[in-house]
Amino acid sequence: MRTLIEKLENQGVLTKEEYSALIRSRTPELAGLLFEKARNIRERYYGKDVYIRGLIEFTSCCKNDCYYCGLRRSNRNAQRYRLTKDEILECCKNGYGLGFRTFVLQGGEDPYFTAEKLVDIISSIKNGFPDCALTLSVGEKSYDEYKAFFDAGAERYLLRHETADDEHYRRLHPKELSPENRKRCLYDLKEIGYQVGCGFMVGSPWQTAENLADDLLFIKELQPQMVGIGPFIPQHDTPFGDKQAGTLELTLFMLGLLRLTLPYALIPATTALGTIDPLGREKGIQSGANVVMPNLSPVSVRKKYLLYDNKICTGDEAAECRNCLEMRMKAIGYNVVVSRGDCCNFNK
Numbered sequence: 001m002r003t004l005i006e007k008l009e010n011q012g013v014l015t016k017e018e019y020s021a022l023i024r025s026r027t028p029e030l031a032g033l034l035f036e037k038a039r040n041i042r043e044r045y046y047g048k049d050v051y052i053r054g055l056i057e058f059t060s061c062c063k064n065d066c067y068y069c070g071l072r073r074s075n076r077n078a079q080r081y082r083l084t085k086d087e088i089l090e091c092c093k094n095g096y097g098l099g100f101r102t103f104v105l106q107g108g109e110d111p112y113f114t115a116e117k118l119v120d121i122i123s124s125i126k127n128g129f130p131d132c133a134l135t136l137s138v139g140e141k142s143y144d145e146y147k148a149f150f151d152a153g154a155e156r157y158l159l160r161h162e163t164a165d166d167e168h169y170r171r172l173h174p175k176e177l178s179p180e181n182r183k184r185c186l187y188d189l190k191e192i193g194y195q196v197g198c199g200f201m202v203g204s205p206w207q208t209a210e211n212l213a214d215d216l217l218f219i220k221e222l223q224p225q226m227v228g229i230g231p232f233i234p235q236h237d238t239p240f241g242d243k244q245a246g247t248l249e250l251t252l253f254m255l256g257l258l259r260l261t262l263p264y265a266l267i268p269a270t271t272a273l274g275t276i277d278p279l280g281r282e283k284g285i286q287s288g289a290n291v292v293m294p295n296l297s298p299v300s301v302r303k304k305y306l307l308y309d310n311k312i313c314t315g316d317e318a319a320e321c322r323n324c325l326e327m328r329m330k331a332i333g334y335n336v337v338v339s340r341g342d343c344c345n346f347n348k
């Protein structure tokens with residue numbers, strides 16, 4: 001198995017059989033070797049820098065009914081809120097003062113926020129903070145809507161593909177959501193010129209090593225600039241409330257494989273990783289990740305954006321969240337930097 005890791009390091013890709021064999025036969029020793037190589041590659045392109053993204057969770061309303069997500073429309077116990085444009089701009093203002101140069105607008109698929117409203121919010125953010133990058137994560141839209149957001153100034157888009165296997169996708173989502181449309185969105189976003197992020201949950205129900213291998217191959221083919229992966233964590237008011245959570249160990253192994261597969265990628269150590277282990281984000285960075293996404297949402301709404309149980313950072317002040325992460329990164333020898341943090345392999 002060591003030779004497979006070396007092959008991946010040299011060639012940047014393995015076959016489906018090789019990836020799945022490596023995932024199935026992983027050991028702590030193999031993981032140690034993988035993480036060392038992942039750190040080396042990451043440091044070759046990004047040094048010891050860790051980019052921060054200010055996450056603004058601007059709506060907890062969602063028209064979709066994904067079986068795993070606490071925001072799903074059938075969850076009667078979810079607390080719903082929407083931030084106003086002024087509240088969103090206030091988050092950006094606070095974030096700018098704290099050194100954020102990327103804002104991520106994330107939310108459920110909320111029909112209240114029409115394309116027209118989103119374009120207005122995007123233009124206002126870009127006018128107010130012209131030296132900042134704006135990332136959207138608002139789900140599946142038409143080509144024309146994505147184009148309108150891009151023309152208004154949004155330059156990055158996060159849309160996890162969730163799983164590259166069509167059959168598996170159908171087991172995680174109701175039938176009105178299709179794997180074909182999810183992938184269509186990702187290719188549209190690329191064509192329009194966004195820096196694109198895809199990704200998946202590790203340990204989602206019924207996921208196999210072959211599914212994970214397919215995820216890596218899909219990512220290799222799509223060549224996104226960003227990839228978000230984190231453990232699946234059950235939320236008690238969803239149909240998957242009694243399913244097992246993904247593990248820290250497998251998530252870190254997948255982060256290592258991802259770094260070797262896509263050396264240039266911007267890869268966050270996610271909040272979900274920090275939720276399943278108190279040092280999860282640090283361990284994520286030490287396994288190949290190079291981004292963290294502190295919460296910039298107003299403290300009053302943080303406990304209402306609950307995708308999964310026991311989510312961390314729902315009580316802190318924005319400033320504390322940012323400073324806490326800076327200290328955590330320093331403690332393991334990495335530096336949070338004030339930068340837009342673009343992908344080093346993205347040509348406009």
Ligand code: SAM
Pocket residue numbers: 068069070071106107108109137138139140158159160162200201230231232233234235272307308
């Ligand atoms: N609505 C947008 C979308 O569909 O891309 C953005 C928000 S959505 C809540 C963001 C991501 O949260 C999803 O892509 C999914 O991977 C993740 N997520 C949802 N429920 C989760 C859970 N129970 N455990 C871990 N991650 C979860």
